[in-house]
Amino acid sequence: MSLSVENLRIAYRTLRGDVQAVDGVTFAVADREIMGLAGESGCGKSTLGNSLIFIEGRMKHVGGTVELDGKALPISDDRAMNHHRMRDVSIIPQYAMSALNPTKKVGTLAHDLLKSRGMKLAKVLPEFRRRVALVGLPENVLEMYPFELSGGMRQRATMVISTLLNPSLLIADEVTSALDVSNQRAVGELLTEFRDLGYVKSMIVITHDLSILAQIADTIMVMYAGKLTEKASASTMIDKPLHPYTQALLSSLPEVGVRYEDRELTGIPGRPPSLLSPPPGCRFRERCPFAYDKCVEDPPFMELLPGHQVACWKAADDVAGGAGREHNEASATPSGGAGDASPERGPSLGARAGKGAE
């Protein structure tokens, strides 16, 4: 088990009180796994990614533990974390295109970074050059300033530098968002290739773009308003999502070949709740078309089908009802809400999922 996160809670200190950006998150990433982390802006996905490597001043580690390769990661201790940064955990920051220092050559930047880890650039230079060539950058990129590189090239340069010490975990935060499609594809495929070549043991890819994750991720985890809503393998998530939020998110994506004349897509009305004082119960309740009285209770993040975790009362009901009818799904019994499986809810969810998959 490469990474396991237990009940992690991260808050932002503000003048009006603490904002719970990551609220009790528990998950694991296996060796050689690429986990996609998706959600709307402000759902806490970047905060979760950042907290695994650097808890900055305005962030507060409220609780929870992180374990990497069997050893505890001291995320709240900035000094102790220094030893692990870049060696064990590394990050490709959001807006990596502008993460490079404009006054320094790419090689100088790498040299400084390595020096801060107590290493010499000369030692890793041959490997550095090999990887630079691998990602299709010119060999003299080390002697170039960031402004001499295009956006896609800068993104690739940042990737090479962050993974230079073969970290166990790489956090890729919105690496494809600012790029055009051909660069998106190139960078996406490089991420999987870095994993295949063993430069990175496991990876968390943070993005709001589910279609990119469908291409490169093994598992996908969706967050909403600081909480986990659903986690499953990528194909299950795309084809048979259980949480209404994931379903709505997927059905609002325009795909190539879809035109407004044929099928008018619908967005999700409303906005996520404020995290300053989040309402009790399911946080998607207000925007959810299926919400019912049980939703005022907080739904647990439970494994409804093997390898498929969902935090939704209705999905739990549906699976409990569906498993009874289909009699073959060896589903784990949901911890609650199995009693009132109302029959009319099942078909409506099925119909919606079917519509999304058309």
Add this chain to the structure above:
Amino acid sequence: MLELDKVSKLYRSGTFGGDFKPALRQVSFDIDRGEVVSLIGESGSGKSTLGKIVLHLVPASGGRVSFEGADVMQKKGRELHEYYRQVQGVFQDPFSSYNPLYKADRVFEMVRQEYFRDMAKDAWQAKVETALETVTLNPADVLNKFPHQLSGGQQQRLLVARALLLDVRLLIADEIISMLDASTRVDVLNMLVSLKRRGLGILFITHDLSLGNYISDKTVILRHGAVVEMGETQKVFGNPQHRYTKSLLTAVPQLHKKWAPFDWSVNASAVPASNGSPTLAPSTPPGAGQPAEAKRYSKSSLSPLHGAKEEVGAARGTHAVRAGAVLAEDAPSGPRPSLMEMEGGRWQRRRRRATLTEVLAESAPPPLVECEPGHLVAIEK
């Protein structure tokens, strides 16, 4: 309604602005009433420059932009004021389009001061509310609020509502969806569809092919400032002819289909051209597969690491690398090499710098041929 005829734009570059960099090369197309034309291209393809030229924000270096038959470039003063009554733009970043110190609906007040000074307060209020309803916003939700109290989608729709207060007939929408979340994106797209049904012409500038495909009637694909393929959307996307269009289409991430392996070295002549387009010239085969960097950064190939490169060559089997090669290939086509000449075994800059007209002539794009009715493709070199 709007006609672009061989519009070119050269930006000055170099230390003293003595060089020219072609951003647009003889782009021609037109937009009719109630038509959505999507302009698709990568970053740096000149698509935003084109939007700015139509909005009279930057002057064109050559060609003609005409709106209802009148030359846009010649407009000034009173005429330009009237032009903006009919043509408006909305830009990529809604968060920086507002002044954070003022309430968001101040943008409406600015329009009133500029164009509707005589209108009574009640009538104006009613007009604002109609405009907000058209963009599917609830007036109570957005009026009297500061920009930070609104979501990105609301801000973007508010800006479109501002344009609708005028008798706008053409909207330049420059990447207006890109900064929005997936859940609000579709609302803005659907709103554009309803505006189009009311007869508004829209120039939809984007790098996202699926968005362009969803909404547009016509598609223009730009590369390095020149049109590589244009025509009715279904034809361009259903039957792409240019190698570049194909490579873009295979790169679009889809939910239910993995990235198809795309042979980046394929050339147009190898693909059976449908409807018989004999005019498509055979393209030169090498280029694509081999790293373009090697050609351009010739200095490095002399370095002692030259050997190391061969060793890496084996690893260069990935699409990613090849994608990079296709992208880098022929980037500064046209004028750059001809500004240099060989002297004493080294490339040197010419004594005399090329003039604007020379660069314009040199940067002429490959001609377009019609491969089927309503579908034009650039001849590949």
